[in-house]
Amino acid sequence: MNEAGQARSAAASTTPAVELVSISKAFPGVQANDNVSVSLYSGEIHCLLGENGAGKSTLMGILAGMQQPDSGHIRVAGQEVVITSPRTALDYGIGTVYQHSTLVGALTVVENLILGESRALRLNVSRATERLSEFSAMLGVEIDPNALTSDLALGRQQQVEIIKALWRGSRVLILDEPTSMLTPQAVTELQVVLNRLREAGLAVVFITHKLHEAVALSDRISVLRQGRVIGTIDREQVRESSPDELESAIVHLMFGDTLEDASAPELHIAIEEREPGSAAPADTVVDSDGAAVALELNDARVRGDGSQPGLDGVSLQLRFGEVLGIAGVDGNGQRALAEAISGQRRLTHGQISFLGAPVASLSVWQREKLGLRYVTDDRLGEGIVRSLPVSVNLVLKRIGHAPYWRRGQVKRDAIDRNARELVEQFDIRTPSIDTRAGTLSGGNIQKLLLARELTGEAKVVVFHKPTYGLDLKTTRTVRNMIKGLRDGKAALLISTDLDELLECADRIAVLSRGKVVGIVENGPGAAEQIGRLMIGDVSLGLAAA
Amino acid sequence: MSDGVIPAHPTDVVENVPPPVGDNRQERLPRSRRAAALRDTLIRSVVPVILALVAGGVLLLILGTNPLKFYASVWQNGVQNGSWQDSAMLAAPLLLIAVGLILIFRANIWQLGYDGQYLLAAVLVTGLGPHITGLPSVVFWLVLFLLTALVGAIWTLVPALLKAYYETNEIITTLMMSFVGIDLANILVKGPFQDPTVNIPQTRTIPSNLMLPSIPGTRVDIGVIVAVIAPFLAYWLLTRTAFGLRLHVLGANPRAASHVGINVKRLIINSFLISGAFVGLSAFVDILGVWGYVRSNWNPAYGDTVIPFVFLARLNPLAVIPFIAFFAILSNGGDLAAANTNVPTDFLLVLVALILLFMTVIEYFGRQRDLGQSYLPPGLKQVFSRPIIPRRRGTREVNS
Ligand SMILES: Nc1ncnc2c1ncn2[C@@H]1O[C@H](COP(=O)(O)OP(=O)(O)OP(=O)(O)O)[C@@H](O)[C@H]1O
Ligand SMILES: [Mg+2]
Numbered sequence: 024m025n026e027a028g029q030a031r032s033a034a035a036s037t038t039p040a041v042e043l044v045s046i047s048k049a050f051p052g053v054q055a056n057d058n059v060s061v062s063l064y065s066g067e068i069h070c071l072l073g074e075n076g077a078g079k080s081t082l083m084g085i086l087a088g089m090q091q092p093d094s095g096h097i098r099v100a101g102q103e104v105v106i107t108s109p110r111t112a113l114d115y116g117i118g119t120v121y122q123h124s125t126l127v128g129a130l131t132v133v134e135n136l137i138l139g140e141s142r143a144l145r146l147n148v149s150r151a152t153e154r155l156s157e158f159s160a161m162l163g164v165e166i167d168p169n170a171l172t173s174d175l176a177l178g179r180q181q182q183v184e185i186i187k188a189l190w191r192g193s194r195v196l197i198l199d200e201p202t203s204m205l206t207p208q209a210v211t212e213l214q215v216v217l218n219r220l221r222e223a224g225l226a227v228v229f230i231t232h233k234l235h236e237a238v239a240l241s242d243r244i245s246v247l248r249q250g251r252v253i254g255t256i257d258r259e260q261v262r263e264s265s266p267d268e269l270e271s272a273i274v275h276l277m278f279g280d281t282l283e284d285a286s287a288p289e290l291h292i293a294i295e296e297r298e299p300g301s302a303a304p305a306d307t308v309v310d311s312d313g314a315a316v317a318l319e320l321n322d323a324r325v326r327g328d329g330s331q332p333g334l335d336g337v338s339l340q341l342r343f344g345e346v347l348g349i350a351g352v353d354g355n356g357q358r359a360l361a362e363a364i365s366g367q368r369r370l371t372h373g374q375i376s377f378l379g380a381p382v383a384s385l386s387v388w389q390r391e392k393l394g395l396r397y398v399t400d401d402r403l404g405e406g407i408v409r410s411l412p413v414s415v416n417l418v419l420k421r422i423g424h425a426p427y428w429r430r431g432q433v434k435r436d437a438i439d440r441n442a443r444e445l446v447e448q449f450d451i452r453t454p455s456i457d458t459r460a461g462t463l464s465g466g467n468i469q470k471l472l473l474a475r476e477l478t479g480e481a482k483v484v485v486f487h488k489p490t491y492g493l494d495l496k497t498t499r500t501v502r503n504m505i506k507g508l509r510d511g512k513a514a515l516l517i518s519t520d521l522d523e524l525l526e527c528a529d530r531i532a533v534l535s536r537g538k539v540v541g542i543v544e545n546g547p548g549a550a551e552q553i554g555r556l557m558i559g560d561v562s563l564g565l566a567a568a
Numbered sequence: 569m570s571d572g573v574i575p576a577h578p579t580d581v582v583e584n585v586p587p588p589v590g591d592n593r594q595e596r597l598p599r600s601r602r603a604a605a606l607r608d609t610l611i612r613s614v615v616p617v618i619l620a621l622v623a624g625g626v627l628l629l630i631l632g633t634n635p636l637k638f639y640a641s642v643w644q645n646g647v648q649n650g651s652w653q654d655s656a657m658l659a660a661p662l663l664l665i666a667v668g669l670i671l672i673f674r675a676n677i678w679q680l681g682y683d684g685q686y687l688l689a690a691v692l693v694t695g696l697g698p699h700i701t702g703l704p705s706v707v708f709w710l711v712l713f714l715l716t717a718l719v720g721a722i723w724t725l726v727p728a729l730l731k732a733y734y735e736t737n738e739i740i741t742t743l744m745m746s747f748v749g750i751d752l753a754n755i756l757v758k759g760p761f762q763d764p765t766v767n768i769p770q771t772r773t774i775p776s777n778l779m780l781p782s783i784p785g786t787r788v789d790i791g792v793i794v795a796v797i798a799p800f801l802a803y804w805l806l807t808r809t810a811f812g813l814r815l816h817v818l819g820a821n822p823r824a825a826s827h828v829g830i831n832v833k834r835l836i837i838n839s840f841l842i843s844g845a846f847v848g849l850s851a852f853v854d855i856l857g858v859w860g861y862v863r864s865n866w867n868p869a870y871g872d873t874v875i876p877f878v879f880l881a882r883l884n885p886l887a888v889i890p891f892i893a894f895f896a897i898l899s900n901g902g903d904l905a906a907a908n909t910n911v912p913t914d915f916l917l918v919l920v921a922l923i924l925l926f927m928t929v930i931e932y933f934g935r936q937r938d939l940g941q942s943y944l945p946p947g948l949k950q951v952f953s954r955p956i957i958p959r960r961r962g963t964r965e966v967n968s
Contacts, residue, residue: 365827366829367826367827386829386831387826387827387828387829388829391829399827401823404821404823404824405821405823405824405826405827406824406827407821407824408816408817408820408821408824409820409821410816410820411816411817411820415813419817419824419828420828420829422810422813422814422817422828422830423810423814428809428810431809431810431811432808432809432810433808433809433810433813
């Protein structure tokens, strides 16, 4: 610790490990990086912050050799270098952990690591296993070298990714939004790992949207806005300010004003104008309190996938005019619940009723037409088709149907008109409606999905982790949209973020191992109750094991 | 899941499917970029062919033949003096098979059962045709037209159902069905369809008045017209119809296909049926346009020839036309040229192999320097790049 501390201060005073100098990069219609200069120092965690589309991933993509800058240059340890590919980046000691897994699931941990070696012709498994245990010791983690990576929990997989990035002796580690899909416990573990890396004298780049993570971890903070660095908070400042001061300094840099002034409720007003809140139909089913029931699950059972539980007899009632939250640790049947409602998964038992009528046997499209919508959490995996333009992605759930297709033939005018309207209404930042959807930044992809699901005759919307990876402002906008559905519609909000549920939901059900273990009215004390329900589940689980 | 802006990492599952073919639906790129994209496409598509011709030329020199004379002779015998007509007839079945493959490859489904589908359709034409010669010729052709399409389609049904309902690997099932189809065709030729008037195992011959008529003023049969219409029809299907977009979605992101409510099972089955139907039609054009009968153990394996060109054309049904034309000319003119210049006819196979070789080389460099789009769609690329490493099952760790 002492040694490491010295190494740290020594390193900080010398030349930066990496300097990005005046980097510019343009894509069709956007200047993603505009004359950006950032320096990374050994023994420091450098946090990159900025709203969605600010250019963070682009900048790091350039450093990692994924993309070439239009201008500017890169110095590694004072030497000017040209990084032409991820492999050259590794040669210069720059390792990257991408947000999505790059591991081959069918291979073991060691095999995956050997695969990352540049020109391994022969497999030296015993040497690799040894090296892995050295890394594990350094990071303070425990990894079974012979486990298949697909069997590992997400947090553990990420640790393997980190080791893979460091395998060839990298001195710089880039992590692009590493925490957005992790459980709180895994986030804590990651923070420990990062602190170890800092002590070991690595230069770490950490991209996040969560201010408290930035405040807790970073030694230096750079804020990007519209492709430019608009502020850097250096070591001394970070050390001297209190967490609260730091947080408000960051917000000020990111959004100009305080967040309160910057909030944008116009969006949710806009939706209401487009489709005036329809009151529940007169002949709908009414629950015991006399409120109209929008969606009802009755002893619903669904198969899970792999080791993930499905649904094991879930009964729920969603009333019109309410937001029903679903809390629980990720991987307790959340996806099964969402997909059972959307129609992507068949019930093996039980019933789902929508507006009083059974829908379990209806297809995704039939439910969609009735006004039952699903905003998926897997935005890139199933939400959009990256290679298709924004305009087509906006009608992806209506392929073959009027007014966008008539007699099987596409009506491009209708598609384009729809896209132009939605892009404006939902403030989707895209160079044009013909831009491939895969090139949009994370936040804008989410807005695209929201635009697709909330238009037309949406009556009940299922949101699955709707705000992960979104910047503060967009998060706020999305939450306002969800709350806006109270006006005559209904929302099911599945989230692992308790704060989000407490902010948006009227009632919160706790999901555990595919079962609803309790439903809590939102209000004072709700958080503790939910916490207790979730813990109760853990102790039950232990008792069973 | 992730944030999408980071493109192709080598091991990342990135949608790298060919862009949807309708250009005006694609990104409207600035002119310079569009020019660059076009240049890359041209390099990718044409350079392997040119390199193969050059390397082939060197080979010819070594064999003691003047390559210029040889290629000139190919041109003379494949295009000039009306020989283009034979090239066109040779190209017709190839084109139909190419279209059948392109349609289903676009959905990232690797239907490789073309040989069995083609031969069964061919054998049934010659087996059934001679029994219904009493029909008016137009009806005769119509019946056989539908029959071949149907036979080709039906022969994909087992792999289609297995794929749709059990996600069985279609490469294996279509190849198996192809072997079965080839053998069944042979049995039919030697058994029920055997021409009783001859001693060698072959089917009866379609009477010449019921063979497809020629386009007036040429030797080219009207089957070629069918073959030329097919790519345009496919292009229209892919760019203008809901079916085409569904195929693209399924190919680019199958999970998105289920998410957005596409009936994936039905789509898979339909794309198999359509693909098989086009392959079957190639037998209609070929048997009724050129051969008139089928011998046992005869298998032209058109599909194997077509596949490199399908990828050179990046699964674009219009772009495949010039490639098929090129091959047909080379093949038709090459036979005679080889005879005239004393070069073994196998030299033509060497040329095709060289094209494949240079495609591989360019694919390699293309990956290194990001040169336009890969020939191979991602699904196939993954099949090829999967590491072959002995696997030990480790201890399981439960997802938390
Ligand atoms: N390959 C690409 N082609 C076209 N445009 C791109 C590409 N990659 C990024 N962009 C654009 O560049 C801009 C910056 O994107 P970038 O992904 O760097 O933002 P980000 O700061 O990482 O955002 P987020 O927080 O949402 O991940 C965005 O407007 C995005 O649409
Ligand atoms: Mg990003």
